[in-house]
Amino acid sequence: MSYDPALFPEELPSEPEKATLEGQNKFMGLWFFLGGETVLFAALFGTYLALKNSTAGGPSSDELFGLELVFLMTMMLLTSSLTSVYAMYHMRNHDFKKMQLWLGITGLLGVGFLICEVYEFAHYITDYGFTFRSSAFGSAFYAIVGFHGGHVTFGICWLITLMVRNAKRGLNLYNAPKFNTFSLYWHFIDVIWVFVFTVVYLMGKVT
Amino acid sequence: MTQNTNVNKAVDFEKQKNKQEMKMQVVSFALMIVFTLVAFGAVATGAMQKIFIIPILLVMAIIQVAFQFYYFMHGKEDGHGIPMTLIYGGVWAALLTLGGLGVISWW
Amino acid sequence: MSLSATEKRGFGAVLWDFLTTVDHKKIGILYLLGGGIFFLLGGLEAVIIRIQLITPENDFISAGLYNEMITMHGTTMIFLAGMPLLLGLMNAAMPLQIGARDVSFPFLNALGFWLFMFGGILLNLSWFLGGAPDAGWTSYASLAVNTPGHGVDFYIAGLQIAGAGTLMGGINFIATIVNMRAPGMTYMRMPLFSWATFITSILILFAFPALTINLFLLMFDRMFDTAFFDVALGGNTIIYQHLFWIFGHPEVYILILPLFGLFSDVFATFSRKRLFGYTAMVFATMLIAFLGFMVWAHHMFTVGLGPVANSIFAVGTMAIAVPTGIKIFNWLATMWGGQVTINSAMLWALGFIPTFTIGGMTGVMLGSSVADYQFHDTYFVIAHFHYVIVGGTVFGIFSGLHYWWPKMFGRILNESLGKITFWLFFIGFHLTFFIQHFLGLMGMPRRYWVFLEDQGLDLGNLISTVGAFFMTAGTIVFLYNVVYTAFKGEVASADPWDGRTLEWAVSSPPPYYNFEQLPLVRGLDPLWIEKMEGRDKMAPGEPLDDVHMPNSSFLPFLMGLGFFIAGLGFIYQVDNSLWYIALYGGMAFSIGCMIVRSVKDDHGYYIPKEELEEALKKEAE
Numbered sequence: 056m057s058y059d060p061a062l063f064p065e066e067l068p069s070e071p072e073k074a075t076l077e078g079q080n081k082f083m084g085l086w087f088f089l090g091g092e093t094v095l096f097a098a099l100f101g102t103y104l105a106l107k108n109s110t111a112g113g114p115s116s117d118e119l120f121g122l123e124l125v126f127l128m129t130m131m132l133l134t135s136s137l138t139s140v141y142a143m144y145h146m147r148n149h150d151f152k153k154m155q156l157w158l159g160i161t162g163l164l165g166v167g168f169l170i171c172e173v174y175e176f177a178h179y180i181t182d183y184g185f186t187f188r189s190s191a192f193g194s195a196f197y198a199i200v201g202f203h204g205g206h207v208t209f210g211i212c213w214l215i216t217l218m219v220r221n222a223k224r225g226l227n228l229y230n231a232p233k234f235n236t237f238s239l240y241w242h243f244i245d246v247i248w249v250f251v252f253t254v255v256y257l258m259g260k261v262t
Numbered sequence: 263m264t265q266n267t268n269v270n271k272a273v274d275f276e277k278q279k280n281k282q283e284m285k286m287q288v289v290s291f292a293l294m295i296v297f298t299l300v301a302f303g304a305v306a307t308g309a310m311q312k313i314f315i316i317p318i319l320l321v322m323a324i325i326q327v328a329f330q331f332y333y334f335m336h337g338k339e340d341g342h343g344i345p346m347t348l349i350y351g352g353v354w355a356a357l358l359t360l361g362g363l364g365v366i367s368w369w
Numbered sequence: 370m371s372l373s374a375t376e377k378r379g380f381g382a383v384l385w386d387f388l389t390t391v392d393h394k395k396i397g398i399l400y401l402l403g404g405g406i407f408f409l410l411g412g413l414e415a416v417i418i419r420i421q422l423i424t425p426e427n428d429f430i431s432a433g434l435y436n437e438m439i440t441m442h443g444t445t446m447i448f449l450a451g452m453p454l455l456l457g458l459m460n461a462a463m464p465l466q467i468g469a470r471d472v473s474f475p476f477l478n479a480l481g482f483w484l485f486m487f488g489g490i491l492l493n494l495s496w497f498l499g500g501a502p503d504a505g506w507t508s509y510a511s512l513a514v515n516t517p518g519h520g521v522d523f524y525i526a527g528l529q530i531a532g533a534g535t536l537m538g539g540i541n542f543i544a545t546i547v548n549m550r551a552p553g554m555t556y557m558r559m560p561l562f563s564w565a566t567f568i569t570s571i572l573i574l575f576a577f578p579a580l581t582i583n584l585f586l587l588m589f590d591r592m593f594d595t596a597f598f599d600v601a602l603g604g605n606t607i608i609y610q611h612l613f614w615i616f617g618h619p620e621v622y623i624l625i626l627p628l629f630g631l632f633s634d635v636f637a638t639f640s641r642k643r644l645f646g647y648t649a650m651v652f653a654t655m656l657i658a659f660l661g662f663m664v665w666a667h668h669m670f671t672v673g674l675g676p677v678a679n680s681i682f683a684v685g686t687m688a689i690a691v692p693t694g695i696k697i698f699n700w701l702a703t704m705w706g707g708q709v710t711i712n713s714a715m716l717w718a719l720g721f722i723p724t725f726t727i728g729g730m731t732g733v734m735l736g737s738s739v740a741d742y743q744f745h746d747t748y749f750v751i752a753h754f755h756y757v758i759v760g761g762t763v764f765g766i767f768s769g770l771h772y773w774w775p776k777m778f779g780r781i782l783n784e785s786l787g788k789i790t791f792w793l794f795f796i797g798f799h800l801t802f803f804i805q806h807f808l809g810l811m812g813m814p815r816r817y818w819v820f821l822e823d824q825g826l827d828l829g830n831l832i833s834t835v836g837a838f839f840m841t842a843g844t845i846v847f848l849y850n851v852v853y854t855a856f857k858g859e860v861a862s863a864d865p866w867d868g869r870t871l872e873w874a875v876s877s878p879p880p881y882y883n884f885e886q887l888p889l890v891r892g893l894d895p896l897w898i899e900k901m902e903g904r905d906k907m908a909p910g911e912p913l914d915d916v917h918m919p920n921s922s923f924l925p926f927l928m929g930l931g932f933f934i935a936g937l938g939f940i941y942q943v944d945n946s947l948w949y950i951a952l953y954g955g956m957a958f959s960i961g962c963m964i965v966r967s968v969k970d971d972h973g974y975y976i977p978k979e980e981l982e983e984a985l986k987k988e989a990e
Contacts, residue, residue: 110603144283359612
């Protein structure tokens with residue numbers, strides 16, 4: 056019903072993600088969305104800063120957090136950011152298969168991150184009784200780390216949808232902007248994680 | 263015939279440019295790992311007092327995020343003026359939010 | 370795609386068209402319709418409030434119902450009437466003003482509308498399902514956390530859904546203005562209404578996330594017993610106030626800046642003179658937006674933030690009067706020496722000037738943190754914000770409707786009825802709210818369902834209520850005008866006002882693709898430039914070619930429906946686990962729609978060049 060031959064040229068242009076008006080719109084749209092997300096996470100960070108000492112007799116950040124796991128999670132997410140850059144590099148070189156490969160690795164690292172995070176939460180809940188409701192600190196902690204984790208989860212679902220849908224189609228001017236949009240989003244959740252591990256975990260261990 | 267060679271040259275040039283850029287990205291990544299290690303190290307070793315360590319952690323985070331925005335997300339390239347402006351706008355609103363909630367929520 | 374009698378389309382076809390449209394012009398009309406209906410609802414709530422307060426210790430409605438009434442009046446007017454009506458005007462006019470064929474994301478535009486509509490319906494269902502929210506439009510913790518019944522849950526769910534729609538609209542407009550301006554349309558050649566749309570959308574982008582998080586925190590406290598605002602477990606209710614007003618103050622600038630932009634266009638057009646001080650007006654708008662983010666705690670002067678914080682916010686608040694004052698003077702200077710036409714649109718604009726100025730003046734009074742200890746929570750505050758919101762936003766919407774009605778519907782609203790509407794509403798407004806300044810100074814507190822006898826408040830409240838009936842009468846006359854015009858109204862030409870900007874260069878209403886060829890813009894007030902050089906239309910800015918258009922879709926409606934059902938599930942899952950079916954089912958359905966949208970190719974369609982050539986030939990005749 057709707058097919059546009061201009062989107063499937065013989066030779067792809069050098070920056071396929073921005074070669075169409077739709078691509079430019081998606082690019083701008085996502086950047087603006089990230090501006091809004093900055094304020095969203097700032098509200099969560101602010102709430103956390105205000106409530107991080109309200110432990111209501113329960114465990115405090117110093118007692119709870121284990122830096123080894125957080126370091127592992129950080130390495131995974133940071134590396135996944137690099138792998139998504141690799142993926143976009145291959146996209147700009149019009150190498151669809153390598154792009155898919157590196158996007159796949161990105162996704163796997165993201166899943167690894169989530170597994171660690173779920174393990175971490177389970178550990179706090181069962182071993183410390185530190186839950187969403189046990190104190191204001193608990194509520195604020197799970198809210199911020201949970202919202203970030205939720206964003207990672209959404210990103211992975213988005214990635215899987217993109218990869219499965221486009222697996223047999225190769226790169227074209229219709230899907231190139233979609234991959235680029237995802238990549239920008241993925242970088243941003245790494246940005247947020249940098250602040251999460253700094254403000255929540257590292258500062259939480261500083262006494 | 264000459265046309266064909268020119269196109270190939272253009273493609274080669276693009277590929278070389280991309281490769282250079284990818285090298286820069288890997289260097290950025292290495293630097294980001296360094297900042298992360300410094301931050302974790304400073305806390306894990308307990309080497310400094312609280313009043314020094316918190317600014318250092320924040321500076322490490324901000325520099326790492328700057329690398330993420332400007333290199334990984336191509337913020338330094340042409341055509342990113344308006345997106346970066348709006349990100350700074352968001353950062354400004356974020357700082358106000360953090361200030362309000364952080365400074366004047368308890369008395 | 371006009372609805373004139375020449376097109377024999379059945380009701381079903383028209384309904385389906387609007388349910389699936391992604392055309393900014395139709396979405397604009399949908400927003401105006403939805404916003405208009407909620408405006409009437411909010412007005413009814415206001416009249417009920419005023420009837421309750423017509424005499425001391427009245428019992429027209431109970432105390433509990435009164436709380437619901439004031440909560441819903443505020444919430445409806447701001448979120449379900451004000452914002453959608455503005456989004457409607459911005460949708461209808463901005464793409465035409467910048468010479469674009471549509472917004473950057475037409476599908477998202479439709480989705481934003483349906484989310485608003487379903488969010489608004491969800492919120493108002495509360496009336497029938499056990500009681501509306503009753504914790505005020507600000508819904509402060511701890512009252513909102515602990516108030517029984519599901520009212521506040523409806524508030525949370527309704528506003529989350531509607532708020533998401535607004536955020537989408539904001540992102541869409543920013544991207545449109547950045548990417549889709551016509552050739553030659555630099556930023557400094559855009560009409561002020563488009564500038565205002567741009568800056569307002571940036572405010573929306575940065576303000577709404579704070580509300581989103583705040584509503585989540587409130588929802589978690591109510592539904593999942595978290596401790597954000599539970600003092601016993603270490604929570605802090607001031608966090609709610611901070612987050613609410615970090616959203617809430619920019620929100621009121623969101624409500625007013627588009628109208629500032631509109632008034633600039635209206636004053637220039639109907640004084641037949643270019644806007645005085647265009648550059649200053651652009652920068653004043655930016656400054657108001659920027660400062661608007663830094664004054665939120667002036668709603669919290671009496672909370673106990675301390676003298677230092679209070680002083681900083683007081684000074685910032687007063688500073689906003691400067692760029693606003695620049696605007697008022699520039700509007701007056703635009704009229705000075707111009708050839709002024711006073712029609713309905715202009716009457717509303719002229720009525721706005723003194724009204725908004727009074728409101729701004731009382732705003733500076735309220736901005737003095739020390740004086741605010743006296744004013745806070747009295748009718749003085751109510752008088753202030755109604756002066757600025759009604760005097761600015763509502764008057765502006767009426768002005769914009771009269772100004773752009775011809776463009777949207779192909780007919781001019783009846784002038785005599787328009788004038789009657791204005792005078793009834795204007796007189797009624799001042800009767801209601803001017804007196805409230807004094808009621809507040811005499812100590813009448815706000816949000817109380819009764820006032821006592823022998824306090825000297827009787828006459829003032831009576832007059833205030835009478836004014837409400839005048840405003841009701843004015844509104845009814847306007848509704849009659851709308852219906853009358855649909856049947857017997859004067860048919861409008863492309864340019865009924867001898868306009869200056871691009872929207873007047875296309876037919877009324879425009880063809881569905883807006884421009885056969887995007888126009889070449891040679892300066893500020895681009896149409897006026899062409900007119901002054903003896904041409905009656907714009908030169909083309911691109912060669913004539915096939916035009917790419919987006920496909921319609923039913924998915925936005927379906928996604929809104931899914932979230933609506935999920936919202937109901939969220940609200941009732943605390944009562945009965947079966948509601949989880951609605952919650953997860955609704956979410957899954959909407960996410961399913963998102964996946965369908967992502968996965969199903971949609972390349973749009975092309976309008977063949979021949980159709981555009983035909984249209985151009987017809988125009989030339």
